[in-house]
Structures are given as structure tokens and as C-alpha cells.
Amino acid sequence: MPKRVVSLWFPRLASDRFLRARPIDAPFALTQRQSNTQRLYCLNLLATQQGLQRGMGHSDARAFCPDLQSHPADLVGDQRFLHVLARWAKRYCPWVGFEGVDGLVLDITGAAHLFGGEATLLHDIHQRLARAGLLVKSGVADTRGAAWAFAHHGTGEAIQAQPLDAIGRLPVAALRLEEKVCVGLQRLGVRFVCDLSALPRATVTRRFGSEVLLRLDQALGTQAESISPLPNPSRYRVRLSLPDPIGLEADVMAGTARLLDQLCGKLKGREMGARVLLLTLRRVDKANQQIELRLACAMRDPLRILPLFERGVGQIDAGFGIDQLHLAATLVEPLPVQQMSHAHGRVDGRLDDLITRIGNRIGLENVQRFLPADSHIPERSYIIAPAAYSDPAGPWVNLRERPIQLFPPEPIMGAGPSPPAFLRWRRMTFRVERATGPERIAPEWWLSDENWRSGVRDYWKVETKQGRRLWLFYTPQNPGWFVQGQFA
Amino acid sequence: MVDYAMLSDFPDHFPPRPNRVHEVCGPNAFGFAFALAGHLRGSVLWVREAWQADQINPAGFSPYVDPHSLLIAKGNDQTEVLASAEEALRSGAVALTVIELTKPIGLTAGRRLQLAAEAGQSMGLCIVPEGTGSNAVETRWHCTSVFDPTDSTLQRWELIKNKSGTLTAWDVRWNAEARRIIVVSKARERPVP
Numbered sequence: 001m002p003k004r005v006v007s008l009w010f011p012r013l014a015s016d017r018f019l020r021a022r023p024i025d026a027p028f029a030l031t032q033r034q035s036n037t038q039r040l041y042c043l044n045l046l047a048t049q050q051g052l053q054r055g056m057g058h059s060d061a062r063a064f065c066p067d068l069q070s071h072p073a074d075l076v077g078d079q080r081f082l083h084v085l086a087r088w089a090k091r092y093c094p095w096v097g098f099e100g101v102d103g104l105v106l107d108i109t110g111a112a113h114l115f116g117g118e119a120t121l122l123h124d125i126h127q128r129l130a131r132a133g134l135l136v137k138s139g140v141a142d143t144r145g146a147a148w149a150f151a152h153h154g155t156g157e158a159i160q161a162q163p164l165d166a167i168g169r170l171p172v173a174a175l176r177l178e179e180k181v182c183v184g185l186q187r188l189g190v191r192f193v194c195d196l197s198a199l200p201r202a203t204v205t206r207r208f209g210s211e212v213l214l215r216l217d218q219a220l221g222t223q224a225e226s227i228s229p230l231p232n233p234s235r236y237r238v239r240l241s242l243p244d245p246i247g248l249e250a251d252v253m254a255g256t257a258r259l260l261d262q263l264c265g266k267l268k269g270r271e272m273g274a275r276v277l278l279l280t281l282r283r284v285d286k287a288n289q290q291i292e293l294r295l296a297c298a299m300r301d302p303l304r305i306l307p308l309f310e311r312g313v314g315q316i317d318a319g320f321g322i323d324q325l326h327l328a329a330t331l332v333e334p335l336p337v338q339q340m341s342h343a344h345g346r347v348d349g350r351l352d353d354l355i356t357r358i359g360n361r362i363g364l365e366n367v368q369r370f371l372p373a374d375s376h377i378p379e380r381s382y383i384i385a386p387a388a389y390s391d392p393a394g395p396w397v398n399l400r401e402r403p404i405q406l407f408p409p410e411p412i413m414g415a416g417p418s419p420p421a422f423l424r425w426r427r428m429t430f431r432v433e434r435a436t437g438p439e440r441i442a443p444e445w446w447l448s449d450e451n452w453r454s455g456v457r458d459y460w461k462v463e464t465k466q467g468r469r470l471w472l473f474y475t476p477q478n479p480g481w482f483v484q485g486q487f488a
Numbered sequence: 489m490v491d492y493a494m495l496s497d498f499p500d501h502f503p504p505r506p507n508r509v510h511e512v513c514g515p516n517a518f519g520f521a522f523a524l525a526g527h528l529r530g531s532v533l534w535v536r537e538a539w540q541a542d543q544i545n546p547a548g549f550s551p552y553v554d555p556h557s558l559l560i561a562k563g564n565d566q567t568e569v570l571a572s573a574e575e576a577l578r579s580g581a582v583a584l585t586v587i588e589l590t591k592p593i594g595l596t597a598g599r600r601l602q603l604a605a606e607a608g609q610s611m612g613l614c615i616v617p618e619g620t621g622s623n624a625v626e627t628r629w630h631c632t633s634v635f636d637p638t639d640s641t642l643q644r645w646e647l648i649k650n651k652s653g654t655l656t657a658w659d660v661r662w663n664a665e666a667r668r669i670i671v672v673s674k675a676r677e678r679p680v681p
Contacts, residue, residue: 350581351531351559357579358561358572366538366562370546370555382546384560392556396546404518404548408541433635463640467633468515485545488519488552488633488641488662 004118005227006106007147008089008125009137013102014042014078018071020133027065030073031058041073045135075101086230092121097227103151105144107227141166144227145219149174149193167219168194175215181208193219234270237328238262245284245321252281252313252322253306259327260302273298273335279309281316282324289316294364296355296388298333304349308356355387364388372396376441377452378484379406400439401461403471403485409451414481417474419460425483430464437461438474454478461487498658498671501627501647503527508626509577509601509612516631516643517615518544521586522552523662523669524613530583531557533576535569537590538562551664566590570597573612577601580608587614598624626651634659642672 010016014030027047029040038058040047050065062068079101086104089096092115095107108121115121122138129136139150149167153174167174170193173182185208190196196204196216204212217223238259246252256279267274275298279291291312299305355367369387372394373380381402414420419435437460443452455477463469471485503524504510512520525532532553534544546555559582563569566589573587587601593614602624605612614625621628628649636642641662647655659672 350579354533354576354579354581355559357575361571361575362561362563362568368560368562370558370560372546372555378545378547379543382555387559396550396555398547398550402545402548404522404545404552406543406545406548434637434640436640461640463635465635467635469633469640485548486515486518487548488516488522488643 001109002142003107003109004112004140004142005144005147006092006108006122006125006138006140007099007144007151008104008106009099009139009148009151010082010085010102010134011137012042012044012135013082014073014075015044016134017078017081019044024069027052027068029058029061029068029070031070032073032075040070078102083230089125092125095227095229097229099148103148105147105227108140143219143221144225145176145215146221148176149219168192168197172196175212175219177212177215181212184208185212234266234272235328236263236266236272236274236332237326238266239327240325242323242325245323247318247321249313252316252318252325253310255325256309256313256327257302257306259325260306263327263329264300264302264305267300267329267332267335271334271336272329272332273300274305274329274331275333276329276331277305278328278330279312280326280328281318281322282326283318283322284320287319289318289322291316294356294359294388296352296359296364296367297349298335299349299352300335301349304353308353308360311357311360359388375444377444377449378402378441379451380444401487403487405486407484407486409473409482409484412472412481412483414472414474415479417458417476419462419472419474420481423462423464423472423481425470428466428468430462430466430468430470432462433465434463435460436463441473454480459484497656498660501650501653501656502645502669504611504627504629505652506611507606507609509598509605509614509624511614511616511621511625511628511649512631513616513618513621513628514630514632516633517629519633519643519662520629520631520645521613521615522549525558525584525586526552526667527669528583528611531559531581532584532586533559533561533573533582534586534588535561535563535573535576536588537566537569538564540588540590551662551667566593570601574600574604576608577604577610577612578608580610583610585610585612587612589614589616589620592616592620593622595622595624598622602626621649625649 015028018030027050028044029047030042031038032041040052040054040056040058040061043052043054047068052061052065058070086096086098089104089106093106093108093111097105099105112118112121115124118140122140125138126136137151139147139154141147141150146167149170153170172185172190172193175193201213214223218225240255240259275295277293281289293308293312359367365386367387368384369390369392370382371385371390373383375381412423412425419432421432423430423432438458440456440458442456454475457473457475459471459473462472469487470483473482473484561572563572569587573585576582576585601612627647630646630648632644634642634644639661642659644657644659646657660669661672663670
């Protein structure tokens with residue numbers, strides 16, 4: 001069965017991706033910084049019609065086309081998008097590879113009939129991509145090189161004929177040659193592929209090196225060319241079947257230890273760390289018992305992970321016995337190997353293990369830490385983030401003394417802008433001996449906060465004869481006094 | 489009524505005995521907890537129930553203890569709080585575990601915390617409502633703020649239960665420059681003529 005290859009080319013992949021998220025009905029270009037200049041990287045149709053082209057300086061382009069809109073290019077995002085497209089293309093055939101940074105190549109040998117033939121398949125691809133807002137050019141041929149040639153320089157139609165007849169009429173650039181070589185060939189009058197194949201091979205090799213003929217042979221099919229498909233996503237799961245059922249906690253832990261060793265070896269080989277582990281214990285009566293372990297940080301050290309399973313295994317009902325153990329890392333994160341150093345880094349993972357243990361009891365998001373935030377509003381001067389998913393970062397800036405405890409504002413009796421001499425709060429009476437203030441804090445108008453509807457606040461630190469040092473505020477725009485905090 | 493002791497015995501009592509669980513009550517119990525956490529210079533786990541509306545304010549306690557070294561664990565009820573605290577004390581990964589209690593705990597729970605602290609070689613501090621407390625604790629402190637015309641950090645720390653010593657009280661204040669608690673001499677206590 002002859003091989004059939006589809007080559008897809010997305011001439012405006014980057015700008016199409018951007019415009020999918022933010023449609024712009026104007027000339028638009030993505031720019032990229034190349035050798036100290038902003039250059040156009042990818043343009044939409046309107047910009048091309050204005051006479052702009054790829055590689056042009058951004059300021060020149062703005063001079064030609066004053067209403068050009070632009071945005072910096074995101075090459076990594078484009079690559080990620082191409083990955084998504086490659087995964088999508090697996091609906092047509094299992095063998096999908098990349099073609100450069102803006103193309104895909106599909107080996108549809110034996111798969112086209114499932115879609116009603118090549119023409120229908122290509123029509124389907126075009127229709128779906130057009131609906132997704134992507135411009136695509138495609139070519140189908142017996143070889144990868146010929147398919148590429150049709151996609152980039154052909155009419156985009158499926159052509160089935162003798163290889164040389166099919167691509168002979170295409171320019172030499174369709175052979176995936178470098179710009180310099182193409183120009184050289186054209187200077188010699190070799191404009192089309194059929195001209196090139198008519199030349200004696202020895203002279204071509206002597207003049208242009210072996211690459212030209214290699215590309216020609218690949219396009220004609222005399223030289224094989226492989227398509228490397230995307231790797232399958234790794235599966236991190238291991239299994240242990242037992243000839244006789246087990247039921248003792250120590251036995252289950254020993255089995256888990258064995259599985260963990262295997263799984264961690266697998267994770268280590270791929271430089272990944274587990275974040276969520278799922279241990280499934282299959283009982284003799286086919287009832288499954290599951291233990292989910294959510295880790296506070298990505299880990300692959302079996303000696304550290306094993307004790308964390310103790311609590312879950314202790315709660316398992318073994319019934320008539322367990323005859324299969326199944327361990328899977330359901331969530332993994334990249335965990336590169338690190339240089340061990342005495343200079344910095346965590347002393348040990350005990351704190352992370354503690355977060356894991358407590359987190360598995362009360363929920364991992366309920367173990368939290370404070371992070372500084374940029375706000376004058378007392379209750380918004382910090383944010384509370386789950387400790388497992390954040391790192392301590394950022395400086396704590398204290399311009400003024402703040403209370404160690406904050407309450408939701410509790411109204412008290414009081415009149416006038418100066419603090420009352422006596423106050424009743426939480427059924428206690430206080431005599432104010434000294435009041436320090438006011439410190440005016442204005443609400444952040446760009447955020448609508450229910451609690452700050454009453455307008456600006458004048459904060460006072462009040463020291464009472466009874467001892468308590470309270471933080472009061474007065475709202476001049478809606479007169480009223482409130483207690484919001486307590487100092488040490 | 490307790491007597492003022494010699495000033496020199498304060499370092500014997502503060503920080504309190506390591507590898508034990510202690511209790512603190514009174515209006516300024518939080519100030520005591522932060523002062524102790526700052527004194528121990530290690531990471532701190534603060535365990536409390538999730539429904540409590542009062543918040544500890546990192547901008548306020550940052551002079552005492554670095555907010556980055558403090559973690560909060562929020563349990564749904566007191567059982568979860570005690571279980572998390574026991575886990576933390578037993579692991580020894582944090583220098584101090586502060587446990588906010590809203591209901592009195594029994595002798596069993598108190599003893600379990602004590603054993604966990606001894607096993608993990610770390611200190612626990614329960615913040616309890618006034619008048620409650622477990623008999624299993626090593627010491628219990630009562631902390632109040634005191635008004636002083638010249639100083640706004642004056643506090644009275646009273647030792648109201650001590651398993652291995654006498655009951656005493658000190659007037660202390662927070663020295664912001666040195667970032668530590670210092671004892672105020674009795675002479676300093678007298679009103680200025």
C-alpha cells in the first residue's frame with residue numbers, strides 16, 4: 001500500500017491564534033524583537049493587503065499603515081497552540097508530527113477511507129479549521145516532501161499522479177531548500193523541479209552540496225523520510241497483583257513501598273514529581289478501596305512519601321483480603337534535579353510533609369500562609385494563599401503601627417470626630433486615657449467593597465485605663481464609630 | 489494574690505519549658521503568643537477554627553515574628569484543630585504550634601498534646617478562653633495590657649499555673665529596637681512624682 005501523507009501549513013498561525021481570542025477588524029501584526037529592532041512577525045489579511053510583509057520594521061510598517069494595530073508575539077504560546085492542533089489532528093490518523101514551527105504532517109496511510117476518501121478528509125480538515133478561524137493550506141502526496149511542496153507552493157488540491165509529473169511544475173523552492181541555494185539555482189536558469197531533476201546529479205552535488213539532491217529524492221520518494229509522531233503522554237501507574245490476599249496493615253504498607261519504589265523510579269527518569277497519588281486496593285470481593293494523597297509539594301522520594309500513606313492505610317477496611325494494589329500519580333509536575341548546596345534551600349522537607357499530613361486531614365487549601373499585598377486598606381494589606389501552592393515572597397512594609405488582631409468593624413456609641421471619653425465594646429466599659437490619631441484611610445474607589453461604602457475612615461489608636469489598646473475608626477461621611485482591631 | 493518576684497527569675501520562666509504544651513489566656517493572649525513565637529525564632533503553625541471572624545494581622549505582628557515563617561491551619565471544628573495540632577507537635581517541623589481553643593478540652597486531649605510535644609521536641613501554646621484550661625498543661629499564663637502614661641507597650645504577664653515552680657507576675661514591655669520582651673523594674677512602676 002503506498003504511503004499517503006498530508007502536510008498542513010498555517011501561514012498565519014501566530015496572528016490567527018491571537019485574533020481568535022481578540023478579534024480585530026483592522027490591519028494587525030504581531031511584532032518580535034530581532035537584532036535590536038521590532039519587526040513584524042505575523043500579519044493578518046488586512047495588513048497584507050495594505051502591502052505590509054513579514055520581517056518589515058515595525059516603525060516602517062506604521063508609517064505605511066498608520067492604523068496598524070500590533071502586539072508582541074508569544075512564540076512559546078504559539079508552540080503550545082501547535083501542540084494542541086497536533087493533538088486535535090489525531091482524530092484523522094494516529095501518526096501526527098510537526099513540520100517546522102507552523103505546520104503539521106499527518107501520515108494518513110490506511111486512514112483516509114474512514115472519512116470517505118482523501119478529498120472528503122481534506123475538506124473536513126479545511127472546514128473545521130476555517131470554523132476555528134485558522135487559515136490553512138494543505139497538500140497530499142506519496143511523500144512528505146511532495147506534500148510539503150503542494151501545501152506551500154501548490155494549489156492546495158489533492159493530487160494523485162506520478163511524483164515527478166506532479167511536482168515538476170513547482171518552483172525549486174518547493175523542495176524545502178535554503179534561500180541561498182534557491183537563488184543560486186535560479187541564477188543558473190533552474191527554475192522548476194523538473195529542470196533540476198534533468199541535470200546530471202554529480203554536477204549538482206559538486207556545485208550545491210548533497211542537500212539539494214537529498215531533498216529532491218525525498219520529494220520523489222526514492223529516499224525515505226520518517227515522520228516522528230508526538231510522544232504519548234507518560235502514564236505514571238504501577239500495579240502489584242498478589243497470589244494470596246493480604247489484610248495486615250504492615251503487609252499493605254510493604255506492598256505500597258514496593259509500588260512507590262517503582263513509581264518514583266519512573267518519575268525520576270522523566271524528572272517529574274507527584275502532586276496527587278491515588279492508591280487503589282482491590283479486595284477479593286472486587287470492591288475497591290481508594291486512598292488519595294495530596295502532597296504539599298512535588299515529590300518523588302519514596303522514603304518520604306511512604307509514611308504519609310500510613311493514616312489512609314490504617315482506615316482501610318480489608319474485608320476478606322486485598323489481592324491487588326494499584327498506585328497512580330494522578331497529578332504530576334516537573335521537578336528538575338537540583339544541585340545540592342549548603343548555601344541555600346530548605347533545611348529538609350519536614351515542613352512540607354507536615355503540610356501534607358495536615359492537609360489530608362483538613363483539606364490542603366486550609367493550610368495557608370500570608371503574602372504581602374499592595375494596599376493601604378488594613379484588611380487588604382495581605383492575602384491568604386494556600387501554603388502548598390505558594391512560596392513566601394515579597395517584603396513586609398510597615399509604615400505605621402498596626403493592630404495584631406483585626407475584627408470585622410463593630411459599631412460603638414460615640415459622637416463627633418474626636419474619640420469618646422468612655423466606650424462600651426463587647427459588654428465591657430472602657431475609659432479612654434490616650435488617643436493617637438487620626439490616620440485617614442480612603443477607600444479604593446477602583447474596587448467596590450461593601451464594607452467601605454461609608455467613605456473615608458479616620459483611624460485612632462485608643463489606650464484605655466482598663467488596659468486594652470483598641471483600634472477605632474470614625475467615618476466622617478456617615479458619622480459613626482467602630483472598633484476594628486486590638487494592639488498587643 | 490501573687491507577689492512580684494525578683495527580676496532575675498524572668499529568664500527562668502520565659503520562654504517556658506521546651507517540649508511541653510503551655511496555655512495562655514487573658515485580653516492580651518495573642519501578644520504573648522507572638523512574643524513567644526518571635527523569641528523561639530522558628531517556623532510557627534497557627535491552628536484555629538475556620539469560622540472565627542477575628543483575623544491575626546500580619547502587618548501588626550511582623551515586628552514580633554516574620555509573617556513568612558507563619559502558617560495557618562483552619563479546621564472545621566475543635567476536633568480537627570486538635571488533630572492537626574497533635575500532628576504538628578509530633579512531627580517537630582515547627583518550633584511553636586499555637587492552638588486557638590474556643591471550648592475547654594478534657595484531660596485526655598490535653599495529655600495527648602503533651603505527649604505529642606514531648607515526642608516531637610517542639611513547643612505548643614494553647615490560647616484558651618479565660619477561666620478554662622486543661623490540667624495537663626505545664627504552665628498557664630494570664631496576660632493583660634496595662635495603661636501607662638509614657639509607654640504604650642506595657643503588659644502584665646502572670647503565671648497562674650505552674651507544674652514545676654511558683655506563681656509569679658511580671659510587668660513587661662516590648663522593646664521595638666531590640667525586638668524583644670524586657671522586664672520593667674518595680675521602681676519604674678512607681679508613679680512619677
